Amino acid sequence: xxxxxxxxVAALDGAGWHPAAWRxxxxxxxxxxxxxxxxxLVQEAERGLLDAVxxxxxxxxxxxxxxxxxxxxxxxxGRLDAVLVASRVAPTTRHIxxxxxxVVTHTEPFHLSKAIATLDYVSSGRAGVRVQVxxxxxxxxxxxxxELPPVDRDAVATAPxxxxxxxxxxxxxxxxxxxxxxxxxxxxxxxxxxxxFVDVDKxxxxxxxxxxxxxxxxxxxxxxxxxxxxxxxxxxxxVPWRLIGRSADLGFVTPxxxxxxxxxxxxxxxxxxxxxxxxxxxxxxxxxxxxxDDDASAAADRLARLDEVAGAPLRSDAxxxxxxxxxxxxxxxxxxxxxxxxFRLRPAVLPDDLARIxxxxxxxxxxxxxxxxxxxxxxxxxxLGLGRPANRYANA
Amino acid sequence: MPKQIHLAxxxxxxxxxxVWSDPSSGSHIEFDSFREFAxxxxxxxxxxxxxxxxxxxREQNDRIYDLDVVGRPDxxxxxxxxxxxTDRIGLTGTINSTFNEPxxxxxxxxxxxxxxxxxxxxxxxxxxxxxxxxxxRRGGFLAQGDRYDRARSFLQTATxxxxxxxxxxxVADKDGGTFLADPHPGTFAHRDRFFDISGQFDVPxxxxxxxxxxxxxxxxxxxxxxxxSADAIxxxxxxxxxxxxxxxxxxxxxxxxxxxxDELLILPAATFVLGDTEEEAxxxxxxxxxxxxxxxxxxxxLEQLWNRDLSDHDPDGPxxxxxxxxxxxxxxxxxxxxxxxxxxxxxxxxWRAKAEAEHLTTRELIVEVxxxxxxxxxxxxxxxxxxxxxxxxxxxxxxxxxxxxxxxxAPFVDRVVPLLQERGVFRADYEGTTxxxxxxxxxxxxxxxxxxxx
Numbered sequence: 001x002x003x004x005x006x007x008x009v010a011a012l013d014g015a016g017w018h019p020a021a022w023r024x025x026x027x028x029x030x031x032x033x034x035x036x037x038x039x040x041l042v043q044e045a046e047r048g049l050l051d052a053v054x055x056x057x058x059x060x061x062x063x064x065x066x067x068x069x070x071x072x073x074x075x076x077x078g079r080l081d082a083v084l085v086a087s088r089v090a091p092t093t094r095h096i097x098x099x100x101x102x103v104v105t106h107t108e109p110f111h112l113s114k115a116i117a118t119l120d121y122v123s124s125g126r127a128g129v130r131v132q133v134x135x136x137x138x139x140x141x142x143x144x145x146x147e148l149p150p151v152d153r154d155a156v157a158t159a160p161x162x163x164x165x166x167x168x169x170x171x172x173x174x175x176x177x178x179x180x181x182x183x184x185x186x187x188x189x190x191x192x193x194x195x196x197f198v199d200v201d202k203x204x205x206x207x208x209x210x211x212x213x214x215x216x217x218x219x220x221x222x223x224x225x226x227x228x229x230x231x232x233x234x235x236x237x238x239v240p241w242r243l244i245g246r247s248a249d250l251g252f253v254t255p256x257x258x259x260x261x262x263x264x265x266x267x268x269x270x271x272x273x274x275x276x277x278x279x280x281x282x283x284x285x286x287x288x289x290x291x292x293d294d295d296a297s298a299a300a301d302r303l304a305r306l307d308e309v310a311g312a313p314l315r316s317d318a319x320x321x322x323x324x325x326x327x328x329x330x331x332x333x334x335x336x337x338x339x340x341x342x343f344r345l346r347p348a349v350l351p352d353d354l355a356r357i358x359x360x361x362x363x364x365x366x367x368x369x370x371x372x373x374x375x376x377x378x379x380x381x382x383x384l385g386l387g388r389p390a391n392r393y394a395n396a
Numbered sequence: 397m398p399k400q401i402h403l404a405x406x407x408x409x410x411x412x413x414x415v416w417s418d419p420s421s422g423s424h425i426e427f428d429s430f431r432e433f434a435x436x437x438x439x440x441x442x443x444x445x446x447x448x449x450x451x452x453x454r455e456q457n458d459r460i461y462d463l464d465v466v467g468r469p470d471x472x473x474x475x476x477x478x479x480x481x482t483d484r485i486g487l488t489g490t491i492n493s494t495f496n497e498p499x500x501x502x503x504x505x506x507x508x509x510x511x512x513x514x515x516x517x518x519x520x521x522x523x524x525x526x527x528x529x530x531x532x533r534r535g536g537f538l539a540q541g542d543r544y545d546r547a548r549s550f551l552q553t554a555t556x557x558x559x560x561x562x563x564x565x566x567v568a569d570k571d572g573g574t575f576l577a578d579p580h581p582g583t584f585a586h587r588d589r590f591f592d593i594s595g596q597f598d599v600p601x602x603x604x605x606x607x608x609x610x611x612x613x614x615x616x617x618x619x620x621x622x623x624x625s626a627d628a629i630x631x632x633x634x635x636x637x638x639x640x641x642x643x644x645x646x647x648x649x650x651x652x653x654x655x656x657x658d659e660l661l662i663l664p665a666a667t668f669v670l671g672d673t674e675e676e677a678x679x680x681x682x683x684x685x686x687x688x689x690x691x692x693x694x695x696x697x698l699e700q701l702w703n704r705d706l707s708d709h710d711p712d713g714p715x716x717x718x719x720x721x722x723x724x725x726x727x728x729x730x731x732x733x734x735x736x737x738x739x740x741x742x743x744x745x746x747w748r749a750k751a752e753a754e755h756l757t758t759r760e761l762i763v764e765v766x767x768x769x770x771x772x773x774x775x776x777x778x779x780x781x782x783x784x785x786x787x788x789x790x791x792x793x794x795x796x797x798x799x800x801x802x803x804x805x806a807p808f809v810d811r812v813v814p815l816l817q818e819r820g821v822f823r824a825d826y827e828g829t830t831x832x833x834x835x836x837x838x839x840x841x842x843x844x845x846x847x848x849x850x
Contacts, residue, residue: 020576022568029568029575033510033600035479059499061582061598071579078581078600081507087476088511092428107500110451110531118473122427142499144593184465194419195692198467200460203453216530218460220453222425230691306741309573327715353762382465 046359245271
């Protein structure tokens with residue numbers, strides 16, 4: 001291969017990432033809460049040999065304002081628990097990985113650990129989780145576990161509460177990882193002679209004690225097939241990059257151009273080294289919101305038309321790409337040379353832009369020798385070139 | 397027309413009912429086991445499958461208890477995956493109200509109900525032990541008097557969340573550009589001494605509106621809780637007389653909560669052993685009992701009542717002559733059954749008297765006094781007995797607990813179910829698509845007829 005392979009993840013959310021996506025002819029806005037809708041999307045992504053899908057989630061209705069609920073009636077509102085959507089779809093697929101979003105600020109690490117371990121069993125080794133912090137006070141009021149102060153819109157990235165919630169998220173991931181290792185792989189012995197089902201010396205208390213919570217362990221669920229399911233996080237600033245560097249296997253960043261991609265990869269690498277993980281593989285993928293069409297002007301026209309329907313220009317934290325699949329392939333290869341190892345593509349419209357990815361972009365990358373022509377591994381870790389890790393407690 | 401029987405399949409649990417040493421015993425973790433178990437139950441047109449839950453590995457004598465099956469997957473995640481490989485069967489999960497918050501549980505059940513086309517059910521349990529709480533942010537402790545109060549409040553709050561969407565908000569009108577008919581869907585506010593939450597619930601109303609709600613409590617308070625709020629009770633009373641007494645008591649409480657007799661189903665747990673003849677079934681039942689109560693298991697059971705270390709006791713000898721240690725059970729942790737020994741000294745005396753009268757060793761006594769099978773016989777006599785119990789109002793059906801994973805329900809499904817179908821007391825095929833359809837339960841709440849009893 002002339003290029004190292006590019007990894008591709010499809011980011012699935014509602015009817016797509018453009019607020020007017022649900023009004024497109026191919027959209028299925030009345031089916032967003034059905035299993036069939038999500039199964040079709042993930043199977044399409046799998047036909048395109050993608051590494052994984054991410055599924056968005058939050059403990060709140062979608063809002064055009066990232067800081068507070070809105071009262072719009074012309075946008076998709078309402079959704080399903082992402083971990084359960086992944087689990088519902090997993091048995092209908094064979095190769096593709098699942099990275100459902102889970103809010104860590106308001107949930108129990110013990111529950112999420114066994115849920116993702118179970119998703120790993122259900123999918124035979126294709127599970128991961130995208131961890132997300134939720135700093136909104138109104139979301140905290142949904143759960144009632146804690147109160148959070150309002151955050152200054154202009155200084156989100158450095159707000160003390162945000163810094164603290166990301167520190168807590170790192171503790172949370174540590175607990176997930178310890179719990180996944182709390183059973184050694186061969187703990188279940190079924191020894192008829194002694195009547196023992198497990199070897200208790202191979203079950204481990206994790207005894208995590210942090211500033212925010214403590215967890216005793218062991219998990220109630222044995223070590224999952226991958227040993228350690230994948231942990232991913234999205235970051236736009238130093239504090240979340242630190243979480244990626246400390247805790248994740250996969251970080252999503254939002255570069256504006258190739259030089260920015262290099263800067264962001266360096267920023268994650270710096271945090272990774274500071275956390276003593278310089279020798280570990282941490283993938284850094286670039287996020288792009290994509291509007292794809294047969295020629296560049298058609299793509300631009302389509303975005304303009306969507307914006308007009310939405311009543312406002314598309315706003316996005318990730319760069320919006322409009323153009324042809326071949327032009328997108330050019331950009332991905334350029335950004336790959338800048339240091340990214342893969343991309344999370346957010347289709348503007350589902351299923352239209354997802355199908356452009358799987359049916360046009362993927363063949364284009366394959367022609368350039370930059371993308372797999374068949375699934376080469378049975379697990380998500382395997383697809384990302386990650387081995388099955390040793391258990392931290394074995395021989396301890 | 398005779399009463400229609402409801403039948404469910406309980407996935408074998410992490411206790412000694414489950415015989416993991418049997419050569420046909422498979423994984424308790426791999427998804428294939430759950431798939432096979434659920435598909436067998438669906439082949440038999442059963443109402444639902446049932447998953448239990450425990451959130452800390454059990455310990456005895458300060459060590460993880462290793463004689464029974466240990467470990468299980470996450471309830472919600474397994475049920476969502478099972479929705480992909482089954483079409484009609486109900487999916488019942490036991491979810492603790494102590495170590496969760498109403499918003500997250502409500503969105504998980506609403507999501508499961510959407511993803512399964514209306515097949516979700518919730519067995520609401522409560523727990524208060526600090527032992528389990530060590531695995532959670534919240535910690536575990538609840539004062540004895542708060543147990544049901546908090547569980548009641550939890551269920552009430554979750555119900556308010558389920559009902560916060562009426563069901564007509566999502567219009568998704570592409571041409572008109574209106575997705576929502578209501579700018580503030582899912583609005584809720586609940587404040588009491590356990591929960592103080594408000595905002596907007598984010599999962600639109602699911603096919604069943606609310607999942608079917610099971611409750612398992614047996615105390616006076618627990619019975620009232622069920623009569624007020626549950627759709628079904630998962631009870632322990634599987635004998636005719638005890639079943640009838642429980643049934644009459646609980647159904648008699650319903651009018652007080654403005655509910656009809658058919659709005660709450662009584663479904664005891666039950667085990668079964670089938671043979672070609674009565675003798676063969678009885679012989680098989682005894683073999684299974686011995687497999688369930690190994691010499692080592694017998695000692696562990698003894699310790700759970702005696703509340704002291706009896707590891708040197710001879711399982712083939714008589715019961716210990718010392719009395720149980722009275723008070724908090726410190727020997728066995730994470731095990732609900734130890735609380736049922738309300739007067740351990742008296743129980744020990746009963747056991748001694750029985751052992752002496754019947755010349756039983758310790759192990760033989762434990763075989764006799766713990767977990768005898770509910771239905772032992774030929775398919776014909778088991779079908780007869782089940783039908784007789786249901787027609788005599790000892791229950792509305794049974795939640796069957798096989799002793800083998802994953803194939804343990806197959807003999808029942810293949811040999812007993814057809815006999816019940818022939819009698820016209822069990823469905824020949826599913827008539828509806830939702831679990832409420834199977835159970836003959838009304839829709840409740842915003843879109844349904846009957847309001848929440850509070």
